[in-house]
Amino acid sequence: MKRKSSRNSDGIGNSHSIHQNWVETFSDSNDFVHYHTSSIDNHPFWVSYFRTLISSDILHKDVLPYIQGRLSLIELKDIIPIQEMIITSDSDEIIQSIMNGYMAIQLHPHDEDCLLVNIANSKFRDVGIPTLEASAIGPQIGFIEELDTNINLIRKRLPIPDLIVKEMTAGNLSKTKVAVLYVKGIADPENINTVIQRITDIQYEHIQDSSYISAMIEDNSNSLFPQSISTERSDRVAAGLTEGKVIIAVDGSPNLIILPVTFMESFIAMEDYNYSWIISNFFRILRFASLFISAFVTPMYVAIMTYHYELIPARLLEPLVGSRATVPFPPFLEALFLELMIEMVKEAGIRLPLKIGQSLGVVGGIVIGQAVVEAGLTSNVLLIIVGLGTLASYTSPVYKFSNTIRFIKFPIIFLAAWLGLFGVYLSLIYTLIHILRLTSLGRPYLSNYPMRRTAFQDLWIRLPFSMQKDNPQNLRPQKKKKVSGNQKNPEPLNDFYE
Structure with a gap:
């Protein structure tokens, strides 16, 4: 029988319409549970939850044993050994909480107030090593989905x-x-x-x-x-x-x-700080050079082989012409075909199951590449160039930036086939202008404009830790210094010390 809204001695409100609002919202789902914990009709309690969102162990060990007797919701909140609990009559908050793994406890089936108890199932994978940013030395802890x-x-x-x-x-x-x-x-x-x-x-x-x-x-x-x-x-x-x-x-x-x-941060690996600053600078410069190799080595081949044979040294011209003697396609189609084939091999290796993907990536790339060369569809020189560009595209520690470099070479290849080296030059100028115009949270994306002194400490190059005293100025930090006081380098001891 429906009851009108009223107040009982415990100060607990009754509202059939509000209760029906959120109960009926969930009633169509088979995994929603709403039942009476007592066999006597006028005894408390009524509980509601989604069985697919809650932890059954917590429910049976830490909640249900305490739901007995004639306690108020406030008294029940004091004895249940769970941290996250709240008493509310807001139907929107009740709905949102239940959808997040809470259970609702009511004294009577049409009560307005509910005790919400967090018993969400929080089973996630264990913390493991980073999969996209692996390093040989240094911390091996990566984030998870929780x-x-x-x-x-x-x-x-x-x-x-x-x-x-x-x-x-x-x-x-x-x-x-x-x-x-x-x-x-x-x-x-x-x-x-x-x-x-x-x-x-x-x-x-x-x-x-x-x-x-x-x-x-x-x-x-x-x-x-x-x-x-x-x-x-x-x-x-x-x-x-x-x-x-x-x-x-x-x-x-x-x-x-x-x-x-900033742009240059895409070439900084956390592993750099585990090496000597000289070795770290070598690897950082190598990654930056790999950007130009990956983006421009294939377009340069297309431009030179199409329009600028005179730039090829005499000793290199003969093997290049000999490698292309049986190729029926112009350099543009030859390069485009090989680049697309490499990209398809990489995409297939990612989408296939792990062990099959590894086999396809290694064996498939070698076998298909060798078969294409023997069939005369492409030259072995271009195969080496494309392989070099592919390796260079993965040197960036930031995976999204690697994908950018993988894509950007294709419009440059089209410009190289159309305008030769002038097209390559135009693409370089356009890319530089575009990066100059980019911002990140309103801050300049290209780190060498405007010129800042802190960029020479740990951005373009990495100086020793004793010389990295300032936070990057492009971030406009409130705290300007990284060090506290005057940091001094220890004086080396030698055999003359006693």
Whole structure:
């Protein structure tokens, strides 16, 4: 029998309509559970939850044994040994909480107030090594798909009260939890407010991954160059926070977003800091040179072989002409065919099961490449050039930037086939102008413009730690110095010391 809204002696409201509102919302789902815990009709309690979202172990060990007798919701809240509990009559909050793995406890089936208890099933994969940013030495801890675990990994590296976490939701349907992290007193408040405002303005209904957020808040979403760094390494995130960067963590994604960033940061690997600064600079310069090799080596081949034979040295001209003697296609189609074939092999290797993908990537690439050369469809010189460019495209520690380099070579090949070396030159100038115009959170994306002194400490090159005394000026950090006091290098001892 339906009852009208009233108040009982415990101060607990009754509202049949409000109760029916959220109960009927879930009643069509077979995994929704709503039952009476007592065999006597007028005895408490009534519980509601989604059995697919809750932990049955917690339910039977830490909740159900305490739901007995004639206790009020406040008394019940005091004895249940679970931290996250709240008493509310807001139907919207009840619906959202139940959808997040809470169970609702009512004294009577039509009560307005509910005790919400967090018994969500939080089983995720264990913390493992980063898969896209592997390193030979250094920390081997990567983020996972659980937001609280990721924040825990960051707080273990930065156990300071100034590490602030701002939580919000994004996605009208997915209600995805998003956390913005920064270090108070170092990060620029303008950067923090810009990130929070842009996330708040997102009106997309479903946020599946952090890449959705990064694409929606970037300054230029039509650019091929990523204006944020997506990382699964906790040490890279901790280093960014101490310099004044803002971090975005998304529930369900193992990749965290670092903002703002510069172009040169795409060539910085965290492994660099585990080597001598001289060796680190060698690898950093090698990665930067690999960018030009990957993007321009094949277009240069097409341009020279099509229009500029006179640039080829005499000793190299004969083997080049000999390798192309049986090829029936012009250099443009030859290069385009081989580049597309390499890309298809890489894509197939990613999509296939792990062991099959590894076999296809190694054996398939060699066998197909050799078969194409023997069939006379391409020259062996171009096969070497394309292989070199493919290897160079994967030297960047940032995977999204590697994908940019993989794609950008194709429009350059078209320009090289159309205009020769002049087309290659035009593509280089256009790319430089585009990067000059890019910004990340309103900060210049190209790190060498405007010229800043801190860029020579740990951006273009890496100096010894004793000379890295300033935080990057392009971030406009509130704290300018990395060191406290005057750091002195220890004087080396020798055999003359007694």
